[in-house]
Amino acid sequence: MMIPYLSLKSITELYKDELSAAVNSVIDSGWYLQGKANELFETEYRKYIGTKYCIGCANGLDALILIFRAYKEMGILHDGDEVIVPANTYIASILAITENNLKAVLVEPNLETFQIDDSKIEQSITEKTRAILLVHLYGRCSYTDKIKNIAKKHNLLIVEDNAQAHGCLYKNQKTGSLGNAAGHSFYPGKNLGAFGDAGCVTTDDDELAECVRSLSNYGQSEKYVFKYCGKNSRLDETNAAVLSVKLKYLDKENNRRKEIARIYNDKIKNNKIKLPLIDSTDNVFHIYPVLCKEREKLQKYLLENDIHTIIHYPIAPHQQKCYSNVEWYKGNFPITEQIHREELSLPLNQSLKEDEIDYIIKTVNSF
Ligand SMILES: Cc1ncc(COP(=O)(O)O)c(C=O)c1O
Numbered sequence: 001m002m003i004p005y006l007s008l009k010s011i012t013e014l015y016k017d018e019l020s021a022a023v024n025s026v027i028d029s030g031w032y033l034q035g036k037a038n039e040l041f042e043t044e045y046r047k048y049i050g051t052k053y054c055i056g057c058a059n060g061l062d063a064l065i066l067i068f069r070a071y072k073e074m075g076i077l078h079d080g081d082e083v084i085v086p087a088n089t090y091i092a093s094i095l096a097i098t099e100n101n102l103k104a105v106l107v108e109p110n111l112e113t114f115q116i117d118d119s120k121i122e123q124s125i126t127e128k129t130r131a132i133l134l135v136h137l138y139g140r141c142s143y144t145d146k147i148k149n150i151a152k153k154h155n156l157l158i159v160e161d162n163a164q165a166h167g168c169l170y171k172n173q174k175t176g177s178l179g180n181a182a183g184h185s186f187y188p189g190k191n192l193g194a195f196g197d198a199g200c201v202t203t204d205d206d207e208l209a210e211c212v213r214s215l216s217n218y219g220q221s222e223k224y225v226f227k228y229c230g231k232n233s234r235l236d237e238t239n240a241a242v243l244s245v246k247l248k249y250l251d252k253e254n255n256r257r258k259e260i261a262r263i264y265n266d267k268i269k270n271n272k273i274k275l276p277l278i279d280s281t282d283n284v285f286h287i288y289p290v291l292c293k294e295r296e297k298l299q300k301y302l303l304e305n306d307i308h309t310i311i312h313y314p315i316a317p318h319q320q321k322c323y324s325n326v327e328w329y330k331g332n333f334p335i336t337e338q339i340h341r342e343e344l345s346l347p348l349n350q351s352l353k354e355d356e357i358d359y360i361i362k363t364v365n366s367f
Contacts, residue, residue: 003347003356005308008188010351015245022241023195029237034217037240042200044247045184048167050177051202053209056235057216060163060185063199064096064133066233067159067181070211071131072100073228076157081130084156086116086142087318087336089135093161094317096183097133098326105129106318106328108335112277114289115142117335121150131157136165136175138276138312139191139257139286143170143178151179159183162202164286166192167254176202181212186243191257191286192250194239253350257285260348260357264288267361273298274342287312288348290364295342298367305363309344316340 012019026037038056046054057063071077079101085093087106097104105124110117114137121132132151134142143160151158158179162168166184168175176182186198201212211228214221219230261283265275274291276283289312292298299309316336323329346360 001356001359002306003308003352003360005310005345005347006189006349007351008193011193011349014351015249018245019242022245023238026237026241032237033234035237037237037244038235041235041240041244041247044244045200046202048247048250049174049182049202051182052204052206053202055201055209055213055216056240057199057201057212058233058235059197060161060183060187060199061092061095062216062231062233063183063185063201064093064159064161065099066212066215066231067183067201067203067208068096068100068102068131069215070208071157073211073215074207077102077130080128082126082128083131083133083159084116084121084124084129085133086135086137087333088114088316088339089137089161090163090313091317091320091322092163092185093133093135094323096161098323103128104326104328106331106333106336108333109137109339111335111338113140113142113281114138114276114339115140116147118144118146118150121147122154125150125154125156129154129156131159132179133159133161134179135161135163136168138283138289139165139168140283141165141168141170141175141281143175157181163187163190163199165284166190167250168284169282177204180205181208186239191254191284192243192246194246195242196239198235198239198243200235254284256350257348258283260352261285261288263357264346264348264361268364270365270367272367273364285348287345289343289345291339291342292344293342295344298364299344301367302363307347307360307363309346312343312345313340 160182162176163185181203219228221227
């Protein structure tokens, strides 16, 4: 038996009838963009996250790009302003900053939590710093009281990258509602995943919401009247309908992810492997990351034993060729580099069966 890292087919299978009915209802409606399915999903998701607005868009990268772009159109951000971002994130977080002619200032993470090290943020603040892009990486909440106070003290915006943490809580409030605005990705493999690319922006800010909605629709303010030079980044009706179905099961699925993570943490016993920290900080375990000095050997061993794993991510952003023109290219980020050198993600999702979980534990223990 081969255990895939993630079988989207098995997950879709769990809700196939409901998903088929939702897609069919869009087909039958004859209305495929900006219709009732969008309206419904946006309402359900903003209520779920706990914000005044949700604006559907084409993907998670666009969601973040649209937020920064809107702050520029509103005159709040300007070319060259600095945005603090964790050095160990998926490239999209950083692309959203640099795409807008803003400067990404990389801050090292904490090795235990994989989240931005809040004790290292203040030393990176300059007179040009205007925002912190918080990434709830791997599904763990990265927001802290300390970050809230730093943002307040230095008058910084907090933008959340909630691509990996739908449903995660910070003191009874959902990630995606903690800062000024948040970008969400519904890439198929995410905890809340669509049938293709999809994303959204959540915020309580009236002006930002209006600006993001306009920018995502060519910059239109009323039909064929264009206030901004916008882009086309909309959520299609089929995916909105699919997301409404899957949103109903998100909490249950996140609970199952947490349960599997606890089982792994209780039963994996191998001193070559460092397990992720489980403490009072909420974590919806989009990814279950372990660290291992012999990561490649471990991955090969697991594959030979029919367990497929993934590395999130093999090359750190500051070592990517696309950023060879910035000052931090090949900079000194030892913790980030260690994570990228040692991280391996074990399969963890709602379609894993008990015997598969047991087999993964047994195999990891025998490495
Ligand atoms: C942390 C993070 N930010 C942003 C994105 C971008 O989302 P998308 O793939 O929907 O553009 C992703 C996922 O791919 C991600 O993991």
